[in-house]
Amino acid sequence: MTQTKAELTMTIKVLYFASLKELLGCGEESISAEAVKTVEDVWLLVSQGKNISQQVLYSVNQEYAEGDALVKAGDEVAFFPPVTGG
Amino acid sequence: MTQTKAELTMTIKVLYFASLKELLGCGEESISAEAVKTVEDVWLLVSQGKNISQQVLYSVNQEYAEGDALVKAGDEVAFFPPVTGG
Amino acid sequence: MIKITEQPFDPWQELSSFQLAMRRDGEFGACANFIGTMRDMNEGDAVSGMVLEHYPGMTEKHLDKIIAVAKDKWDLLDTLVIHRVGKLLPNDPIVLVAVWSVHRKDAFEASRFIMEDLKSKAPFWKKEAVKSSGQQTEKNRWVEKNTSGY
């Protein structure tokens, strides 16, 4: 959907990678910044109803974050499994 | 000088490397095996009269040896300063 | 320098060109480097291919940060990190970490430090195509976790 500039500034960009992307059936979405305060809030919102038992790592604006890290409109939040590069 | 086979079997081959070769003015010599029991004996014999203050390492048949290592006719003994390769 | 590439790379050629381009002739006494290569076996199963996913943006940001940390901890002249993404085949180089320094201690320690951090934190994920012994068909599975190299 096309978002107006006002709407864009009220949203948080959420990304999923690897097995989490498959489990959630989605790689990227936008959520309203109003209902969430922390990364953990975002995760509970986007994963609700899904039975995800694996370990999930968080990042905010491309840096690792703990669950209690604050998020705001315009942030880029990502969720992913333990990394396996190299 | 040319050595007979009998003489060869009675001798110890002695090698010097690097700064020691320069200090002793010689890279290789043969000594009689009769007067020496240990590597230390060989060293005292070949270095006598030379004022050598630097650290000297010993080897017998191309393996590191302590001063009390025994030597016999036919052995190859070497003396050299701390190594500096790599 | 950091390169994330979908193209196969030859680690020796990359090292050779990069070292020349560094223009540090006579300055560096030590280069320690590590190359990780795709194997055709993992956890007892035959592996025929792999897809390497990453988080564009965060990957570069994270690697930049860890290299800055390494340059802070050790005396380094230059570093080169290359990581492959996309489709890979067995025997393809996956990662190269190279460090140049005046003395060897710095190069040895920093190369391992960067590599271990990359393995445990840089946002890459491997999915491998495996055929378990006794099975006819191939399956894709995500590699679950890297083990520590220490």
Add this chain to the structure above:
Amino acid sequence: MIKITEQPFDPWQELSSFQLAMRRDGEFGACANFIGTMRDMNEGDAVSGMVLEHYPGMTEKHLDKIIAVAKDKWDLLDTLVIHRVGKLLPNDPIVLVAVWSVHRKDAFEASRFIMEDLKSKAPFWKKEAVKSSGQQTEKNRWVEKNTSGY
């Protein structure tokens, strides 16, 4: 493989050819290697050249032994050690130590172990041609001792 050579060598070419000749494609997951290169400065003095002497026979014997020890301590697929002797110029590679293994821990630790042993025990000696700052004439001096890399 161990090579002692009076000829200049290109470490990247040696690594490339050796790895191909190993015929271990798909088996090795890790290669850690170290290259020591001649610098144009040492202990504050400009160095214009170097002569590397060694103890033929004992050199090979000692390196063989240390590689055997490393193969005993770690799981290694193959190793390559090249050391230059004779006349060298600044920027010439002096030594290459490379180790291939399945997992990275073995390659990292064994390559460093071999290199440290080589520096502290393999019978090589360096004599460098130096010009101290403010001096006009060049002098030859023996390098006195290698420092520990740990």
